Amino acid sequence: MNKTVLIVDDDPIIRLIIQNMIHNLDSSVNCHQCVNGEVGLTALETLQNSTDIIVVLLDINMPVLNGWGVLDGLQKINLDSFNKFQLYIVTSSIDESDKITAQSYPVIKKFYHKPLTKQDIEEILNSH
Template sequence: MNKSLQEVLLVDDNEADNFLHRAVLEDMAIAERITERLNGQEALDYLLTPDEQGRYPSPDLICLDINMPVMSGWEFLDAYEQLPAERRRGVVVMMLTTSLNPEDAELARKRSTIGAFSNKPLTASKVLQLIEEHFPERG
């Protein structure tokens, strides 16, 4: 697959999960850039920091863990949803979790910001399904 996404942001405190998810994405050659942050606060700080030209990062896809120290995935979403709509436009948030709590899946369904909810690990088939559903013009 050609690199259909400019950037994927991996937000997970588990470095082994980040390593595996990066490997899946790199094997698929799906993104120009893959960025990793270890908790919601680091991810939020990243999104709020402009580059030298004053442009803010705008990943196409954010893969977000739920249970993290410092700032959880839910807390990240609360803060992320306060960003201006134009900064969030076109961004798909995929919650990836090991949580077996059915309430997490139900909460995710109720949040329009969340485009996909899945159990870890991220797999090529999950990525392809996400691309087909949310980025059909790029698949």
């Protein structure tokens, strides 16, 4: 089964590093870089009814629409229309309240701190 990963982060270097790490582990993964949450939500809408496993790596602090805004916006998207949907928070935030807030969203599979390690990427790619 194919995997599509949305890297939703405003930092182009972070997006590139994560994409390269993913492709080094599995070159068949289709990566989309999204510069903010609004772009990420639009990309998700276009992926509805895809047969791919959809993995979202979501930053919290971004301009235009932040990670919390994306999570709230997901309520307008029928997540059941995805074959398999996984969402991970990937943030540089060390604010404990962010971790607590993340726990209130059942769609979040895990909370990661930047930078992601090779082991983190392997864990994300292999959990389905």
